[in-house]
Amino acid sequence: MLRTITKTLVGAVFAGGLLVPHAFAETTLNALFMAQAAYSEADVRAMTDAFTKANPDVKVNLEFVPYEGLHDKTVLAQGSGGGYDVVLFDVIWPAEYATNKVLVDVSSKITDDMKKGVLPGAWTTVQYDGKYYGMPWILDTKYLFYNKEILEKAGIKTPPKTWEELGAQAKMIQDKGLLKTPIAWSWSQAEAAICDYTTLVSAYGGDFLKDGKPDFQNGGGLSALKYMVDSYKSGLTNPNSKEFLEEDVRKVFENGDAAFALNWTYMYNMANDPKDSKVSGKVGVVPAPGVTGISEVSAVNGSMGLGVTAVSKHPDEAWKYIEYMTSQATQNQYAKLSLPIWASSYDDPAVTKGQEELIAAAKLGLAAMYPRPTTPKYQELSTALQQAIQESLLGQSSPEDALNTAAKNSGL
Template sequence: MNRFFGRTLLSATLLTAPLSLPAFAETQINALFMAQAAYSEADVRAMTEAFTKANPDIKVNLEFVPYEGLHDKTVLAQGAGNAYDVVLFDVIWPAEFAANNVLVDVSSKITEDMKKGVLPGAWTTVKYDEKFYGMPWILDTKYLFYNKEILEKAGIANPPKTWEELAADAKIIKDKGILATPIAWSWAQAEAAICDYTTLVSAFGGDFLKDGKPAFQSGGGLDALKYMVDTYTSGVTNPNSKEFLEEDVRKVFQNGDAAFALNWTYMYNMANDPKDSKVAGKVGVVPAPGVAGKSEASAVNGSMGLGITSVSKHPDEAWKYIVFMTSQATQNAYAKLSLPIWASSYEDPAVTKGQEELIAAAKVGLAAMYPRPTTPKYQEISVALQQAIQEALLGQSSPEDALKTAAENSGL
């Protein structure tokens, strides 16, 4: 080798070598989210990009699955070598996840500012047995959406305040030939149906459990299923509701084929987007109705939280990411598909502008949120109730018999 060339090559290597080494030790964390409703995948990616820009030593590997796959993916990954560090979890899972050591107890990490600033109802999302298993992130309940133009055509001055009024209004719309099936629900044999059912159970003053045993087969639980069956058999409910998930309901409503629809927060701004919706500018939203003498409004707790898995090798970085994603600044910047968990956000014009009607409904709905049963056996109860709802809607069983069987199959 030419000595001069060798010295030149060595000098060049010495000069460039430091530049090719990373300036920091990068830690990678894996995070699991759902690919539907609330924050969109694009929103989560944008939030995460902002986090990594502020924390260049942490790389976040994102994975998205449909809601229906979120629970099992979280549980099955616990024994895998590439397990998740951060997972999105539903309000119905902390009891099971705590009992099976899936999530880390982060009670000691919750600051006083967090406790004071976050809405009280939001904390129920991540709390079990007086311990916190994450931070609330998606604060959500179902609202009654209505098509203002269709109600006007039918001569209905105001949206219904009770479920009885809703059925009566839907019959007026049907009888006048404006829409054949005015109400759309998400009653597929999935968790979506349990959310609609829970909303009605809350309205009728029902209980899922009493003294740890099923109580939904009588009282308000039975009244709720009877109402579902009545609206279905009377023809005011879209018959395809028994196969619909929330996205199906949104599409039907946006196409102008529903006068009323029960759905989550995210539908409000999507249905008001003229690029994708035929009903933009005609969308009304109110709290889900109540039942005369029993309730003013009804609501299901459909909130979700972000937690650290017990197998995470990077719990500190995972918590740093969760704090960023649930921060007021991040949530306020993305408040069009999911409303913030922070109380003071609801007085912020940046959050309320353009969705004043939704915020007004949220102030009532979020305060009325009713929980699905808090038990490690939740999955068994949910599956049994999903089956009962389908059987009752299809006329294969009476509401009484269907719920009695569900109670027997609940595992409690």
């Protein structure tokens, strides 16, 4: 529950025979974050501690939920009479949150320096209908990670540049007996699968919507799902991929059980950590591949922002907290976990040192980020597509039929 706690400190200061009271108001903010990729819970707590140290009149209560619970927790809290002041939100939600007045329009608080300093692609994370509903915070896309040692043993000199080449290299690795199933994906019936699918839709030049109506059942959208099904049926993809989320993929890759994995930025430094990873020092990363004659690279916009909720009783303090969390100084300090939203950070050796390979991939991947559809009915659309992907992978439906059904059930 939101509350303002007023503490009165009475100091025994005697002046002209009077006791002079000293009072200050402590504002308590409630903030909702996710308990997984990019910045860890410990990192967010450390950032917040630094903020409250600099702003002793503000206290921040932190709550962490898995990504899968972030949206519903935010929406349900709106009508509970309490709720959150600051929430983390995915790039796919501003349309819905703006339409349903979940977030405050903060366009007037976005300064010219912010507009000039933040990478242009990052702003799409928090915009809807020409207005700003927060500050971008986690700038992210999925990259192709590969095990350098396994590729070397297979006689492969360079990582794949096309999705077709990825399959061919995986077959070489499998044929040499180096790995039974060389590829790992996040294809659980969840948003994770939509992110992998979107990456492939971008590679095949597909469209989710055309004139506001579903178009993923045609062209590149259909080709993307066919690729997923072919990869799954070929035996090159880990069969457990249909239940994997990103953290499962990370663990499989770090254990040395995948030669290729599609995952977010955060996996790079985690997989290179010798304390937890068996493949430390062997991790390669490149932009997700393209398709011959259509695309050079592929990428999904997986960025996230921080916004002030419409029910916040302390919007000014909430915005101050967001400014601190998204500031260049804070982001640069934690750049090994999530790449900064600020353009000039990429010229800072403190940011790039030790992750030059990732930065090189990011320059291409971040420039090619493809959005999931911007619609207030995104949740319905995503649910329909998740089901289509699962049914196709399990052979319960053809990709054509599954996507046609998804188009009918999308709510659009």
